[in-house]
Amino acid sequence: xxxxxxxxxxxxxxxxxxxxxxxxxxxxxxxxxxxxxxxxxxxxxxxxxxxxxxxxxxxxxxxxxxxxxxxxxxxxxxxxxxxxxxxxxxxxxxxxxxxxxxxxxxxxxxxxxxxxxxxxxxxxxxxxxxxxxxxxxxxxxxxxxxxxxxxxxxxxxxxxxxxxxxxxxxxxxxxxxxxxxxxxxxxxxxxxxxxxxx
Ligand code: GAR
Numbered sequence: 001x002x003x004x005x006x007x008x009x010x011x012x013x014x015x016x017x018x019x020x021x022x023x024x025x026x027x028x029x030x031x032x033x034x035x036x037x038x039x040x041x042x043x044x045x046x047x048x049x050x051x052x053x054x055x056x057x058x059x060x061x062x063x064x065x066x067x068x069x070x071x072x073x074x075x076x077x078x079x080x081x082x083x084x085x086x087x088x089x090x091x092x093x094x095x096x097x098x099x100x101x102x103x104x105x106x107x108x109x110x111x112x113x114x115x116x117x118x119x120x121x122x123x124x125x126x127x128x129x130x131x132x133x134x135x136x137x138x139x140x141x142x143x144x145x146x147x148x149x150x151x152x153x154x155x156x157x158x159x160x161x162x163x164x165x166x167x168x169x170x171x172x173x174x175x176x177x178x179x180x181x182x183x184x185x186x187x188x189x190x191x192x193x194x195x196x197x198x
Contacts, residue, residue, distance in 0.1 A: 002029040002194040005083035007074070007091040008036045010125075012043020014089035014110055017183035018190065019050045025187040029194030033081040035074060037093050053081065059093060068097055075099040085193050088147065089186065092124045100149055107147035107154075108193055110186045112177050114159055115143040119152035129170040129177070138164055140173070142181035144189030146198070157189040157198060 006015050018031060034047035039056045047054045055077050056062075063069040075098055078086060088095075088109040095107070111119055111128070118131045118140075132140045141161040146154035160181035164173065192198050 002084040003032045003082050004029045004085050004087060004190065004194070005078045005081055006031055006034045006047075006087045006089050008034060008041055008043040008089050009038050009092040010041050010043065010090050012041060012046045012090065013178055014182055014186050015043045016046050018087065018089065018187055019046065019052075021187035026191050026194070028191055029085055032083060033077070035077055037070075037091070043090070067094075071095060071097040071099045075102055078103070085190065086147075087186070087190055090125075094121075094151060095147065096149065100147065104148075105146055105155075105198070106193065108157065108186070108189050109145055109147050109152070109154070110182050110189075111143045111145065111152050112140075112174065112182060113143065114139070114141045114161065115145060115152055115156060119143075121151050123152070126170040126174055129173040132164070133168060133170060133173065140164060140177060142177055142185060144185045146193075155198070157192055158185040160185050 008015055031052055033053040035055045036044050037058055044054050057073045059070040086103050086107045113128050118128045139161050143156055144158045145156045148154040162177050162180045
């Protein structure tokens with residue numbers, strides 16, 4: 001059984017999907033801790049409700065705004081918790097440095113578009129869906145991928161398409177992409193990594 005550490009920044013619905021799929025889709029790993037870079041993230045409550053250890057590490061308040069220190073502290077916490085696989089479940093900061101080396105091919109991210117569309121620096125959360133609607137694409141979706149030093153540039157593990165509908169707003173589209181794609185493929189992709197199938 002692999003030990004999973006989840007990094008979040010907000011609502012944590014993808015974290016909830018992982019918690020709910022433990023023992024069924026997610027059979028080869030167990031969530032042992034949740035770390036947030038935002039002390040107000042509702043995902044922290046979801047973790048506490050599931051009896052999972054939590055920690056807050058904020059880049060400005062705890063690391064003096066230093067990105068290397070931020071990554072060092074996250075890496076130290078993952079090591080302290082004996083984590084094997086890291087999941088970025090709506091984690092809206094960019095990782096770098098030794099953490100990426102220590103956990104090469106062991107970090108999974110969920111991105112709310114079909115990479116290589118609408119991804120890279122500056123594309124996160126509702127901005128991704130706004131960009132898809134502005135462009136006028138008819139199909140979008142979600143991508144679960146491995147994390148390397150290129151933002152949203154690591155190896156793709158799973159993708160799922162979602163149709164855009166008349167009257168979509170970024171909020172409506174975000175909800176449909178979560179329900180029809182993210183919450184399904186993220187637990188499946190994490191299972192692939194935990195089962196050493198990638
Ligand atoms: C999700 O839509 C996730 O794909 C996105 O943030 C949202 C977090 O929601 N992540 C990115 O945009 C990463 N570039 P959640 O906190 O409810 O899981």
